[in-house]
Amino acid sequence: MIYIKKENDLSMYSKQHKDLSLHYLSSGSIVSNNHWKHRQRLSDCYELLFVIRGNLHIQEEETRYTLSENHYIILQPYKLSFGFQPSKGEVAFYWLQFQTSDLKEWGITSFFSCCDEPLELTLLLEKIAKVPITGSNTADLYAALVLNELAAAQNNNLTIQPIMHWIKANISGALDIETVANNFGYNKDYLSKLFNHQCGQGIKKYINSELIKRAKTLLLTSSYSISQISDMLLFPTPNLFNKFFKYHEKISPLRFRKSFNLIKRNLY
DSSP, rough: OEEEEEEEEEESSHHHEEEEEEEEEEEEEEEEOOOOOOBBBOOEEEEEEEESSSOOEETTEEEEEOHHHEEEEEEEEEEEEESSSSOOSSSSEEEEEEEESSSGGGTTTBBBESSOOOOOHHHHHHHHSSOOOOOOOHHOOOHHHHHHHHHHHHHHOOOOOHHHHHHHHHHOOTHHHHHHHHHHTOOHHHHHHHHHHHHHHHHHHHHHHHHHHHHHHHHOOOOOOOEEEEEETTTTSSHHHHHHHHHHHHSOHHHHHHHHHHHHHHHO
């Protein structure tokens, strides 16, 4: 096990030191040509899976992930994970199990991501997988280099564009910040700060604006009733849909639809 002294700014006037521990447990690589399915796992350690070919289908608790080439996931301690379906065709990936006092203090902000420049990470995982160095400081240092490489890749690739596209594709009255954060492996507070920084507005405001756009589209381009639209958008009740729409648009969904129809009649 290695210990790293890390200095964190708490304010302009005070600082504290925090010791980070890291312990390498095991690693390896798997290549399969025949319906690979990850075993069920509930462990006290982290497990990194990094795919270099094919697709790997992993579920952690209630969230499903499909990892394709250059994607990775860090499965967390004490969370049940398993393959929710077998891979089709060839799949190849590296795995690394380790323990650490605080993963986020290493700069890892996302547990599921893609490495756009995977060469260095691949070389590190190849080296650590082939050399039997369990229990040595060398193994711990290699594991630390892997975490540093992941942190550097995340810092270089932080973008909210995939998140925005996902929100649009999955928009509903049931969607909240925590659901989005869990899907992308982010801490919800960190995701909110990232969204504010890159988009200039909060993620909740963006979700609400996309939900209003979807509601307006259904109101103006379909003959569905208000109750049916409420159900389609996964609101618990039509009354809550009405309140949501009126709060943001200062008009009820029904009056909005009627006013638009009136405008169309006047145009003709």
